[in-house]
Structures are given as C-alpha cells and as structure tokens.
Amino acid sequence: MPRRTATMLASTLMLIALLCAGVLIHVPYSEMSPGPTVNTLGEHDGEPVLQISGHRTYPTDGHLNMTTVRVTSADYRMNLVEAVYGWLAHDSKVVPHDTLYPDGKTEEQSTQENAEEFSQSQESAKVAALKELNIPVQSWVIVSTVIKDSPAEGRLHAGDVIKAVDGTAVKQPTDVAKLVTKHKPGQDVVFTIVPAKEQAAAEKEHRQATATKDVTITTKASDDSGSKRAIVGISAGTDHTFPFTVDIKLADVGGPSAGLMFALGIYDKLTPGSLTGGKFVAGTGTIDDDGKVGPIGGVEMKTVGARNKGAQYFLTPADNCASAAKDTPDGLTLVKVRTIDDAVKALEDIRSGRTDDLPSCAAQ
Template sequence: MPRRTATMLASTLMLIALLCAGVLIPVPYSELSPGPTVNTLGDHDGEPVLQISGRKTYPASGHLNMTTVRVTSADYRMNIVEAVYGWLAHDNKVVPHDTLYPDGKTEEESTQENAEEFSQSQETAKVAALKALDIPVRSWVIVSTVVKGSPAEGRLHAGDVVKAVDGTAVKEPADVAELVTKHKPGQDVVFTVVPAKEQAAAEKENRTATKTEDITITTARSDDSLEKRAIVGISAGTDHTFPFSIDIKLADVGGPSAGLMFALGIYDKLTPGSLTGGKFVAGTGTIDDDGKVGPIGGIQMKTVGARDKGARYFLTPADNCSSAAKDTPAGLTLVKVNTIDDALGALRDIRSGKTADLPTCTVR
C-alpha cells in the first residue's frame, strides 16, 4: 500500500475513533437552554393561568410573561461532542453537573424540591400582590417539615401552627430556631401548637382555631461540624389565609423564579385598566411576602426565551442585572427591579411611553 494512502487511512481511522470516543465517553456536565414562557394574564393548556373567585376582577391586556430554563436531567450523561456543541451554541450554556445537582441529588429529589419551591413562590406572590393592594392577609408560623429520625418526629407534624416556644410568642419562622437554640442539647423545649387537623378544620369552617397543645421535646445535638447547636429537627415556615380564592394553574414548572410575574398578574387582574398598556413584558425573579424581588439562575437563557417569544421589555432582578446586561438580546430592554413597587413603577412608564425614564440594567 502506498505510504500516502496508508497515512490517509490511518488518519481516517483515528478520526473515527476520536468521534466514537466523543460520543461514548460521558463528561460531568449539564446543559441549560431557553425554556417556554407563559403569559400570566392568559391561558395555558386551555384554562386561565390565574383564576380568582370571590372578588371582582378586570380584563387585562398585553403580556406579563414568566420565563423558564430547560435543563438536562440529573440522570442524563452528556458526551464530549454534546458538551463542545453546547459551549459553541450562543443561546445554550454548559455547566458542571454538580452546579445543578449538588451532593448527588437524584432527578426525583430535584423535581420534588423544585415543586415545593414553585408552590411556595405562588403563596408569596399572592401575599405580595395583596399587600401591594392594601388587602389584608392573615399569616401564621407553621411547621413546614419534620426531619425523619429527629426528636420532633411523631411529636410535631407538617402544618402544625406554632403559637409559642417555652411560653414566648412566635411571630416569624426565624423565632422558632432562635428560641430552640437558646437551649443546650439534651434539654427540653416546649412547643405550644395548634394541631394541623384543627387548623384545617377551622379554615374550612371560616373560624379561628383555639385548641392548642403543649408538646415537650428533648433537644438533640446538631451535626454541624463547626457548631454544636440544640435542635429538634423541624423547619418553620409561614402559612396564609386569603380573603378570596386565587388559584395558579400551571403544571410542569418548578422553582421559585416566577414569583414576581405571578404577583404582577394577580395585581393586574384585581385592578381596573392594564398594567402593560397592551405591551409585551416578560420577566423573572423570586418574591417574598413584603414584595422584595430576589435573584434567580439562568438569566441569559430567560432573556433569550423572552426575546424569541416577542417580549420588548424584561423585568430583571437587580442582583441579576449586571450578568444579564453582558449579553442582552437585540430588541430587548432590561429593566432593573428591587421590589414589586419598582416593577409597578416600570410598568407605568412602559404603558405611558416614558421609556427613557426606565431604570435599565448595565454591566458593572
């Protein structure tokens, strides 16, 4: 065989071997790409995203789109070819697998966590919207979760309302941990609670729950390597009662980042006129009960997804602004917001055409 032919054959075989290796060898990376966007003022899968009953609502026009990021699953193993393609693709992002799924988190665990965060974001969005409208919302501290095998297992239950710890009234979830950690491990702590079943019955009958129980729990030592605290093995949260029904119908979405856009959608439907003036506005951001907007992940993917859907303006959490501004999609204006009031002010400028006054994102 001529040397030139042999060289070409060897090179071809080596190239085939490298391509095969690229396809077959997994690498520890995952990929993010723009996901669907949904208008919180419109319908999804044939039904309104926001369904409000028991209170007068008003027609809303335009778009207030929540945005999402599509990610590869925890079980998916990317190969070298896919990783290189993702790095080269402008609208995608390849990141270390552990960034999205730390500590060996499974697909099921990740899905459950995202579902819980999404559910919580709906509750905080309702509270933030109603507070912005000066509509009273009743709130109380509850047991959110009980750790299996902890001192609290079988003693406290998710949904129990925590009224006091050691006789001291509880007003915020943080109060619970503060009062428990005043003890040394092995000491008793007394929880005064309204059992979850009693609270549920009271809400159903539209009355205030009055039956309380005192439950004594012996604290254990935390597993923290740097600090040995007294714990009982619960996490505390907040529950609310709303003066009318607000349902958010949106399946197959997870995480907390739609909170701001849900809150704005609820606000729009409960007030005359249109927040957007018929304009196409999208956005993202977590939101707390007081209307503070928090940062999210995958901001570049969300701005691309919004632009591709037709958005002209994107409400951006202040802490994400600099990152988002580094690669702003053409035709999209990034508007910086810290609170729901900032977002409402920006929407007022957008619908009135005073876009020169908008607080836009810049690279720091």
C-alpha cells in the same frame, strides 16, 4: 497511492476517529437551554393561569410572561461532542453537572425540591401582590417539616400552628430556632400549638382557631461540627389565609423563579386598566412575602426564550443584571427591579411610553 490521496485519507480517518472518541468520552457537564414561556395573564392547556374568585377582577391585555429553563436530567451523560457544541452555541449553556445537581442529587429529589419551591413561590406571589394593593392577609408560623427520628417526631406535625415557645409568642419562623437554642441539649422545651386539624377546620368554617395545647419536647444535640446546639428536629415556615381565592394553574413547572411574574399577573387582574398597555413584557425573579425580588439561575437562557416569543421588555432581578446584560438578545430591553413596587412603576413607564426612565441593566 498518490501522496495527496493518502494524506486526505489519513486526515479523514483521523477525523472519524476523533469524532468517535468524542462521542464515547463522557464529561461531567449538563446543558441549559431556553424553556417554555407562559403568559400569566392568559391560558395554558385550555384554562386560565390565574383564577380569582370572591373578589372583583378586571380585563387585562398584553403579556406578563414567566420564563423557564430546560436542563438535561440528572442521569444524562453528556459526551465531549455535545459539550463542545453547547459551548459554541448561542442558545444553550454548558455548566458543570454539580451546578444543577449538587451533592449527587437524584432526578427525583430535584423534581421534588423544585415542586416545593414552586408551591412556595405561588404563596409568596399571592401575599406580595395583595400587600402591594393594601389588601390584608393573615399570616402565622407553622411547623413546615418534621425530621424523621427526631425528638419532635410524633409530637409535632406539619401544619401545626406555633403560637409560642416556652411562653414567648412566636411572630416569625426564625423566632422558633432562637427560642429553642436558648436551651442546652437534653433540656425540655414547651411548644404552644394549634393542631393542624383544628386549624384546617377553623379555616374551612371561616373562624379563628382558639383550641391550643402545650407539647413538651426534650431537645437533643445538633449534628454540627464544633459546639452543639439544642434542636427538636423541625423546620418552621409561614402559612396564610387569604380574603378570597387565588389559584395558579400551571403544571410541569418547578422552582421559585416565576414568583415575580405571578405576583404582577395577580396585581393586574385585581386593578382596573392594563398594567402593560398591551406590550409584551416577560421576566423572572423569586419573590418573598414582602415583595422583594431575588436572583435566579439561567437568566441568559430566559432572555433568549423570552425574545424568541416576541418579548420587548424583560424584568430582571438586580442581582442578575450584569449576567443578563453580557449578551442581551437584539430588540429586548432589560429592566432592573428589586421589588414588586419597582416592577409596577416600570410597567407604568412602559405603558406610558416613558422608556427613557426605565432602570436598565449594565454589563460589568
């Protein structure tokens, strides 16, 4: 066999062997890629994403798209070839598996957590939008979860309204822990609550719940290393009563990152005129009840997904600006926002053509 032919054969066999090895060798990485993007002003699966009743709404146009990221499942085992391809590809990102699924989190656990975050983001989006419009929203502190086998199990229930702890009025969820930890483990703490069933009945009848009761719970020591805190085994949260109905209809989406775009969609539908001026605007960002916009993961994939759908502008949380600006898709303008008020003002500039005034993102 000629030397040249033998060399080519050996090289080919070596390449095949390397490819086979690459397919068989699994690496501890996962992949992120652009996911679906949905116009919060439009429809999804045949029904409006935002449905408002009990209050006047106005026609809208243009796009206020929320964006998503696709990720490989928790039990997916990526091989070396896939990892190398992902590292080289422009429209995907390979990250350590533990980044997406920390502490051995299962697919089911991750899905449940994402669903809870998505639900909370919807509530916060409603509150933020209505506050921006100076529409009153009633809020109160509730028992969010009760830990199994904790002192509070069977004594307090999810949805109970916490009016006071040891006679001190509770105004914020953080007040509960502060008041409980004033005790030493083993001491009693008294919760004044409106039971969840009474609160639900009052809301249904559009009246103020007044039937309270005191519940005494004996604290126990926390499992923290070091000094032990007194705990009862609950987490506190916030619930709201809205003056009219706002429903967000969007299935198969999880996580908190659509909060900003939901809030802007609600704001647009409740105000006359077009917030976008017919432009295609996409974006991302968590939002809290006070309208503060927080950072999210996978912003680089979201900008790619938004531009692929035709977005011209992308509302970007300030803390994600540096990452997003490193590789901005051609034709997409990144707009830095810290609050819903920032976003509304930016959209006013976009609508009016004052794009030179937009706060921009810069790579570091």
